[in-house]
Amino acid sequence: MKSRAAVAWEAGKPLSIEEIDVQGPKAGEVLVRIVATGVCHTDLFTLSGADPEGAFPVILGHEGGGIVEEVGEGVTSLKPGDHVIPLYTPECGECAFCRSGKTNLCQKIRVTQGQGVMPDGTSRFSMGGKQLLHYMGTSTFSEYTVLPEISLAKINKDAPLDKVCLLGCGVTTGIGAVLNTAKVEPGASVAVFGMGGIGLSVVQGAVMAKAGRIICVDTNPAKFEMAKMLGATDFVNPKDYPDTPIQQVIVELTGGGVDYSFECIGNVDVMRAALECCHKGWGESIIIGVAGAGQEIRTRPFQLVTGRVWRGSAFGGVKGRTELPGYVDRYMGGEIKIDPMITYTMGLDDINRAFDLMHEGKAIRSVIIF
Ligand code: NAD
Ligand code: DAO
Ligand code: ZN
Ligand code: ZN
Numbered sequence: 001m002k003s004r005a006a007v008a009w010e011a012g013k014p015l016s017i018e019e020i021d022v023q024g025p026k027a028g029e030v031l032v033r034i035v036a037t038g039v040c041h042t043d044l045f046t047l048s049g050a051d052p053e054g055a056f057p058v059i060l061g062h063e064g065g066g067i068v069e070e071v072g073e074g075v076t077s078l079k080p081g082d083h084v085i086p087l088y089t090p091e092c093g094e095c096a097f098c099r100s101g102k103t104n105l106c107q108k109i110r111v112t113q114g115q116g117v118m119p120d121g122t123s124r125f126s127m128g129g130k131q132l133l134h135y136m137g138t139s140t141f142s143e144y145t146v147l148p149e150i151s152l153a154k155i156n157k158d159a160p161l162d163k164v165c166l167l168g169c170g171v172t173t174g175i176g177a178v179l180n181t182a183k184v185e186p187g188a189s190v191a192v193f194g195m196g197g198i199g200l201s202v203v204q205g206a207v208m209a210k211a212g213r214i215i216c217v218d219t220n221p222a223k224f225e226m227a228k229m230l231g232a233t234d235f236v237n238p239k240d241y242p243d244t245p246i247q248q249v250i251v252e253l254t255g256g257g258v259d260y261s262f263e264c265i266g267n268v269d270v271m272r273a274a275l276e277c278c279h280k281g282w283g284e285s286i287i288i289g290v291a292g293a294g295q296e297i298r299t300r301p302f303q304l305v306t307g308r309v310w311r312g313s314a315f316g317g318v319k320g321r322t323e324l325p326g327y328v329d330r331y332m333g334g335e336i337k338i339d340p341m342i343t344y345t346m347g348l349d350d351i352n353r354a355f356d357l358m359h360e361g362k363a364i365r366s367v368i369i370f
Contacts, residue, residue: 004370005125005142006351007132009057011049014352015141020059020132022144023124025072029146032084036162037140038063039354039366040169041196042290045266046135047355052293055116058133059125062088063169063365064140065161068152075149083157085168085328087320088113088136090151104180104319109148113137119148140168141351143370153324156332162345162369163338166197167327169315170365171338173288174201174264175327176316178209182260182286186210189258191250192232193274194265195223197341197365198288200230202262204337207231215250215258220361226340246270250277261285268295275299281307288313341365 006015046054068082092108116133124146125132190206195218215234216227224235257279266289275285330336344366354366
């Protein structure tokens with residue numbers, strides 16, 4: 001079938017709106033009509049060429065909401081008409097990782113997903129006979145996309161897909177990092193570095209966890225208004241302290257450091273500051289940001305010897321098929337806020353504007369409506 005899609009032909013170039021060919025679903029696969037998709041910093045990162053796994057030409061996009069159009073042979077858990085959120089972290093329920101009870105990083109299709117193809121090693125996308133790659137197993141910048149059954153969470157049909165699409169990455173990643181990875185306790189102090197879609201969702205998670213002090217750090221003070229509206233208590237712009245390392249500013253502000261910090265930028269120097277602003281003896285720092293290819297983190301080992309802990313979090317530690325429907329219900333019940341995060345809505349033809357707005361620091365999230 002034909003599908004309108006934004007194609008990334010090569011790194012560093014704008015996306016091209018094209019009419020592509022999409023092959024129907026094979027066994028264990030599902031054809032989905034994407035209704036809406038968010039544009040996340042990770043799409044920008046891959047398009048820039050900094051992503052070590054980035055391969056081209058590719059259909060980017062991983063923050064979608066859609067409706068099942070057709071299912072392949074053997075698919076039992078989904079049927080045409082079901083509303084779904086694509087999962088870049090699938091959940092097979094059978095692999096050692098899924099069964100461990102310790103991680104959400106299902107490995108069942110990890111190798112082929114990383115190569116930009118379906119589990120049988122081939123792509124469902126092409127144009128003029130030339131193969132186009134899948135991205136993160138989701139490729140939501142195409143009106144029609146094909147995913148493995150294990151990469152789809154079935155959700156409440158009443159939920160607006162142009163809002164809950166953000167649960168496919170940003171909002172869930174931030175909230176889950178607080179509730180699942182850090183397990184922030186009531187009254188705990190929290191520092192959040194970077195007030196994009198991820199950092200603001202960490203703020204939401206910290207409010208849900210009943211954290212005491214929620215300190216936001218961003219070099220763009222325009223981001224603080226939304227953080228305050230979501231319940232953050234303190235706001236720090238590193239540019240206001242040109243002579244003091246930001247970790248020292250936070251240690252002094254809190255009388256010893258925070259209980260938990262979250263790095264939501266992808267900057268290895270900020271990752272160090274986020275660890276070192278944690279309280280001696282127990283402070284934990286969670287890395288969410290994705291750093292560029294080849295970058296490394298540094299600190300003095302004594303920071304860890306004296307009780308600070310470094311952790312990482314992917315998709316907020318959330319198991320998509322079992323837990324994401326509950327996130328959708330919490331949005332429907334008013335507990336999770338998504339609408340204020342959507343700063344721009346536009347059609348597919350304007351998708352490059354969404355990338356420009358993110359570059360310029362003007363968008364929290366742009367949502368593309370097909
Ligand atoms: P974003 O670009 O919207 O937000 C980043 C924020 O950081 C901006 O507000 C910017 O002003 C601020 N910032 C930049 N440099 C700074 C500095 N030196 N000090 C303080 N603030 C600074 O990005 P996003 O969409 O929120 O994504 C954030 C990161 O999370 C990215 O690296 C993205 O790839 C990553 N990510 C990780 C996961 C995961 O599962 N681990 C999921 C999604 C996104
Ligand atoms: O299992 O080895 C693996 C990789 C899982 C992918 C997790 C990706 C999380 C960070 C990427 C940002 C997503 C938008
Ligand atoms: Zn994302
Ligand atoms: Zn698995």
